[in-house]
Amino acid sequence: MLESYIKERLKTKKILLMTHIVMGYPSFDASYEIVRQMVEAGVDLMELQIPFSEPMADGPVILHANQKAIEEGSTVQGCFEFAQRVAQEFSIPFLFMSYANILYKYGMERFSDRMAKINLKGAIVPDLPPEEGKDYLLAMAKNNLSPIYIFSPETSEERMGYIGSFAQGFVYCLARKGVTGKTTSFSTDLADYLGRCRKATPLPLAVGFGVKDKADIDFLKGKADIAVIGSQTIRVVEEKGTAAIGSFIRSLV
Amino acid sequence: MKNRGYYGDFGGAYLPEILVATFDELEARFEQIKQDPNFWKTYVALMSSYSCRPTPLTFAQNLTDHFGGAKIYIKREDLNHTGAHKLNNVMGQGLLVQKMGKKRVIAETGAGQHGVACATMAAKFGFDCTIYMGEVDVIRQRPNVFWMEQLGATVVPVTDGTRILKDAINEAFRDWVSHMDTTHYVLGTACGPHPFPEMVTYFQSIIGLEARRQILEIEGRLPKRVYACVGGGSNAMGLFSGFSNDPVELVGVEAGGRGLSTGLHASRLKSDDASPGIAQGYKTYFLQDDDGQMKETHSISAGLDYVGVSPILADMHDKGLARFESATDDEVIAALKLTMQKEGIIPALESSHAFALAFKEAPGLSKEDIIIINQSGRGDKDIFTVADAFDDPKWKEFIRTKAEQYHA
Ligand SMILES: Cc1ncc(COP(=O)(O)O)c(C=O)c1O
Numbered sequence: 001m002l003e004s005y006i007k008e009r010l011k012t013k014k015i016l017l018m019t020h021i022v023m024g025y026p027s028f029d030a031s032y033e034i035v036r037q038m039v040e041a042g043v044d045l046m047e048l049q050i051p052f053s054e055p056m057a058d059g060p061v062i063l064h065a066n067q068k069a070i071e072e073g074s075t076v077q078g079c080f081e082f083a084q085r086v087a088q089e090f091s092i093p094f095l096f097m098s099y100a101n102i103l104y105k106y107g108m109e110r111f112s113d114r115m116a117k118i119n120l121k122g123a124i125v126p127d128l129p130p131e132e133g134k135d136y137l138l139a140m141a142k143n144n145l146s147p148i149y150i151f152s153p154e155t156s157e158e159r160m161g162y163i164g165s166f167a168q169g170f171v172y173c174l175a176r177k178g179v180t181g182k183t184t185s186f187s188t189d190l191a192d193y194l195g196r197c198r199k200a201t202p203l204p205l206a207v208g209f210g211v212k213d214k215a216d217i218d219f220l221k222g223k224a225d226i227a228v229i230g231s232q233t234i235r236v237v238e239e240k241g242t243a244a245i246g247s248f249i250r251s252l253v
Numbered sequence: 254m255k256n257r258g259y260y261g262d263f264g265g266a267y268l269p270e271i272l273v274a275t276f277d278e279l280e281a282r283f284e285q286i287k288q289d290p291n292f293w294k295t296y297v298a299l300m301s302s303y304s305c306r307p308t309p310l311t312f313a314q315n316l317t318d319h320f321g322g323a324k325i326y327i328k329r330e331d332l333n334h335t336g337a338h339k340l341n342n343v344m345g346q347g348l349l350v351q352k353m354g355k356k357r358v359i360a361e362t363g364a365g366q367h368g369v370a371c372a373t374m375a376a377k378f379g380f381d382c383t384i385y386m387g388e389v390d391v392i393r394q395r396p397n398v399f400w401m402e403q404l405g406a407t408v409v410p411v412t413d414g415t416r417i418l419k420d421a422i423n424e425a426f427r428d429w430v431s432h433m434d435t436t437h438y439v440l441g442t443a444c445g446p447h448p449f450p451e452m453v454t455y456f457q458s459i460i461g462l463e464a465r466r467q468i469l470e471i472e473g474r475l476p477k478r479v480y481a482c483v484g485g486g487s488n489a490m491g492l493f494s495g496f497s498n499d500p501v502e503l504v505g506v507e508a509g510g511r512g513l514s515t516g517l518h519a520s521r522l523k524s525d526d527a528s529p530g531i532a533q534g535y536k537t538y539f540l541q542d543d544d545g546q547m548k549e550t551h552s553i554s555a556g557l558d559y560v561g562v563s564p565i566l567a568d569m570h571d572k573g574l575a576r577f578e579s580a581t582d583d584e585v586i587a588a589l590k591l592t593m594q595k596e597g598i599i600p601a602l603e604s605s606h607a608f609a610l611a612f613k614e615a616p617g618l619s620k621e622d623i624i625i626i627n628q629s630g631r632g633d634k635d636i637f638t639v640a641d642a643f644d645d646p647k648w649k650e651f652i653r654t655k656a657e658q659y660h661a
Contacts, residue, residue, distance in 0.1 A: 053414065053546040054532045056426050057269045063413060076544045100267055100531040105545035127267045127534065152271040154433075159273070177271055178431035 002045075002093055002121045002146045002169035006204045006225065009044055014221045016044035017253060018206055020097065020230040022065040023048050023082050024074025026237070031082065033242045034233070039090045041249035044226070047124060048086075050079045050098035057126040059181035061231040076106060084118035093121040095148065095169075100128040103136065112139040122146030122169045130166045137166060148172055151200070153193050160200035170204040170226060173197050175211065181231035184210025186219040194223045214252050227252075258447020261571060262529065263537050263564035266446040272426075275433040280448045282349055287455070296345055297459070303344070303377070304334035306459065310467035310625070315595040316612075323477065323618035325611065326625045327598065328464045330488065335373050337366040337601065337630030338460060338488045343439060345456030347374040350437045357381040357436040361425045363390055363418035363484065364556030364603060365397025366630055367441030372406035374439075382406040385424040387417040390555045397634050415549050418484075418559045422533050442485025443563035446534035450565050454490040461495020464625055472623055478502040478614070481627040482606040483522070483577070484556045486563030488629035493575065502576060505566060506606040508552030509579035519550035521562045522570045522577035529567075532560075537567045553582040553638065554602035556630075580609035586642045588612055589632065601630035602638065 009016055019038050023031055038046065051066040051074050058066065087094050096115060103111045103125060115123065122145050128136055130149065140147045146169030151160055153176060164171065173194060175184045184190075197205050207220055208228030217227045229252070236248045257280075258264045268276055286292040300306040309332065313325040330338040350358060358380045362368030368384040375382035384401055388410045391398055401408050414420035422445070429438045443453040468476055479496055481489035483505040493503045510518035513526075521527040521538040530539040532547065540548045540560045552558040569575040580588070585602060588609035592598050600608055604627065611626045618624065632639065640648040 054419065054423055056423055056533065057271075057430070059427065067414065070546055101539075101541070101545040104531050105528075105541070105543070126269045127531070129266075129268055129270065129273065132265055132267050150270040152273075154271055154274045156274065163270075174271060177433070179427050182431075 003203060005093055006170055010204070010225055013044070015217060015224065016226045017042070017217075017249070018045045018047060018226050018228045019043050019233055019249070020047040020049060020228065021233070022051055022062065022069050023079045024051065024072060025065040025069035025234075027072060028074070028078065028082055030237070030242050032086065034237065034245050035086050035090065037242070037246035038249055039092055041246045042253060043092065043249060045093045045095065047095050047097040048079070048083050050076060050096060050102050052099040052102055055099060057179060059179035059231065061181040061234050065234050076102060080114060080118065083120060087119045095122045095124060096120055097124040100125055100132070103128075108135040109139040109142070112143045112145055115145055116143035120145070122148050124148040124150075124172060126150060130163060133166070150174060151197050153177065157196065157200060160197065164201040164203070167201065167203055170206050171197065171201050172206045172208060172228070173224065175207050175209045178209070180209055182210060184216070186216055191223055217252055258451065260450075260565045260568035263535070263567040264447060264450060265536050267531050267534050267536070268446055269430065271430045272433065275429075276446060278353070282353055283448050283452050286349065286352070292348070296348060296456070299344055299348070300341065300459065304340055305332050307463040307467070308332045310464055310471065311598075312471070313596050316592070319595055320612065320615040322616040322620065323622040323624045324620070325615060326468065326476070326623065328460060328492065328625055328627045330460060330627065330629050331598075331600065331604070331631035335366070335370045336633065337370065338457060338491060339367040339370040339441060339630070340373070341459050341491065342441065342453050342456045342487060343367070343370040343374045346437070346439045346452070347378050350380065351378060353437065355435055355437045357383070357432065358439050359383045359385070359425050359428050359436055360439045360441055361385050361418065361421035362397075362441060363387070363421070363558060364554065364601070364630075365390065365394035365401065365634060366556065366601070368401050368406070368408070369397050369404070371439050371441070372401040372404035375406060376404050383428065384408045385411050385421040385428070387411050387415070387421050389416045390418065390421070393555045393638060394634055395637065417550070417555070419533065419547065419561070426533070442487040443490045443565060444485040444533065444535060444537070444561055450535070450563055453487050454494060454565060457487050457491025458494035460488065460491035460627065461493060463495070464492060465495040465499075468623065468625065474623070475499050475501055476623040476625045477618060478504055479625045479627070480504045480506060480607040480611045482506050482557060482603050482629060483562060483566065484559050484603060485561070486566045488627055490563060490565060492625070492627045503569070503574070504610065505575055505577045506610045507577060507579045508554060508557035508606060509581040509584070510551040510553070512581050513579060517551035518579065519552045519558050519560070520579045521560070522566065523579045535561075535564055537561050537564045553585060553642070554606070556601070556603040557606065578610050580606045584609040586639070589639065598628070599632035600628045601632045602635045604629040605632075
């Protein structure tokens with residue numbers, strides 16, 4: 001179970017690190033090398049994004065990575081094969097991240113059956129709120145997989161409770177409004193909001209959107225359980241190449 | 254957020270969490286105005302003083318004689334202020350924005366007609382305005398970009414994806430998730446998450462309500478068929494809503510591009526190339542591949558060049574409540590030329606799709622039959638595209654001279 005893995009791990013670490021990649025960007029070989037270095041550098045869990053042509057919740061960096069990956073031939077089939085390989089070779093939990101249409105076209109049940117078969121642990125689907133997620137939730141439950149849900153600073157207490165009743169594994173708390181990859185101010189407002197999230201659910205809390213360096217992660221210690229690094233690792237690869245990923249990750253913890 | 258806005262299997266609200274509260278508020282406001290009889294009165298009064306509603310229903314005597322079949326009437330949305338049906342939706346949403354107390358509006362635009370309408374509304378109501386427009390459409394519809402900017406809007410060319418309408422919608426959503434406290438997204442067609450399909454249809458229904466009353470006044474009977482072009486579906490839904498309880502055949506015309514068999518088209522309902530999917534916050538037929546990635550679309554008209562279609566029309570398609578056809582780029586240009594020569598009317602390239610199909614079918618109908626074509630907009634904006642299609646030597650000469658004046 002994802003939740004118990006996270007809680008176990010938190011006994012020895014103040015905060016866990018979750019990273020994100022877009023599978024097939026800039027190539028599947030590069031993606032593999034990035035995963036290898038991330039795991040070696042001590043990342044605790046990873047989001048593997050299946051690229052989608054209309055990534056509505058993503059900002060310029062991840063949007064561009066999605067488009068490029070598709071252009072370079074990253075298919076859903078290719079992503080499943082890639083995920084199978086890394087989940088076999090590395091011992092940390094891997095999650096899928098994608099948009100509703102990718103799962104819908106594949107078939108919700110078929111998709112989650114295959115996730116379970118290749119030993120993925122859960123999925124994050126930002127445009128599939130619980131209200132629209134009946135088939136998805138059934139399929140995930142059948143396979144003992146965690147549907148990861150999202151809280152935002154706009155989410156009311158009542159709705160946090162509602163979402164919490166479907167969430168498993170952990171809850172992904174957006175640090176701010178907007179899309180991925182823009183700056184976040186790590187402030188008392190954020191701390192207050194995380195306090196509200198904490199009250200709303202007994203699940204571990206992950207914080208993402210704009211987390212980019214050690215200072216941000218230090219701020220989150222004691223307030224959240226998992227720091228999520230998304231766009232920043234893509235930037236590092238774009239600026240310094242895949243070889244720079246390991247040392248970047250080590251600089252964070 | 255409640256699970257609403259379904260039309261059969263289509264529609265819904267596939268929203269990122271950050272927008273759920275904003276949509277809850279929007280839906281509540283929309284429900285309020287629907288219940289309030291004064292709101293519709295205010296809206297109609299605004300549209301008849303600021304624009305020219307009711308727009309005329311013109312009998313096309315020469316086209317009728319030319320084809321020798323059904324009597325052809327044209328609903329003149331081109332005479333709406335800013336030259337298209339788009340203003341109906343925009344002014345309605347503008348009144349709603351005033352009620353919500355927001356100070357900024359954003360919009361996507363393809364043909365630029367929705368963008369111009371939105372910039373116009375923003376100027377009148379004193380809102381800040383940003384318009385997202387695919388880079389390809391910025392070039393195709395340059396005159397409208399000029400007017401939007403003169404009206405005080407900021408036009409942002411979108412360089413991601415296929416650089417047309419769907420990409421402009423994505424970019425508008427990205428702006429909205431950052432600024433929903435101050436900003437309303439004026440979606441331009443009957444697509445997107447609930448309540449947009451219903452709300453846009455509600456404001457556009459003024460077209461069909463007028464057309465029905467007008468044809469009964471003139472002819473004392475209902476038409477046999479009504480024709481509208483289908484991009485996202487707002488002008489079609491507007492016209493169809495007036496006749497949905499009548500024995501009238503509703504015909505939607507999609508962009509056939511270079512022909513359905515070439516794959517270069519934007520036909521979601523007539524062609525077999527589209528399948529149900531979820532994107533841009535709603536479920537409908539999308540032109541997509543087996544993985545669920547959206548495909549490139551093609552049309553001579555920027556306003557019909559869209560991968561999805563109104564969930565309400567998708568449902569009407571599946572239930573056989575409306576018939577969908579397509580018209581190719583070439584048929585559209587021919588229909589445009591004929592309409593200008595016979596009636597002295599210049600339909601937009603989008604609207605010309607409805608004309609093209611109506612012209613194909615009119616001769617097969619009897620002289621007793623009546624048809625109505627929705628002229629969703631006027632063609633002035635298309636001057637560059639149409640001049641190219643006509644390959645007009647005098648226009649080219651003018652452009653060359655003009656360029657020299659700019660020392661280009
Ligand atoms: C004149 C005109 N007609 C039709 C359309 C297509 O939109 P819809 O299908 O929403 O009416 C547009 C869109 O830009 C337009 O400008």
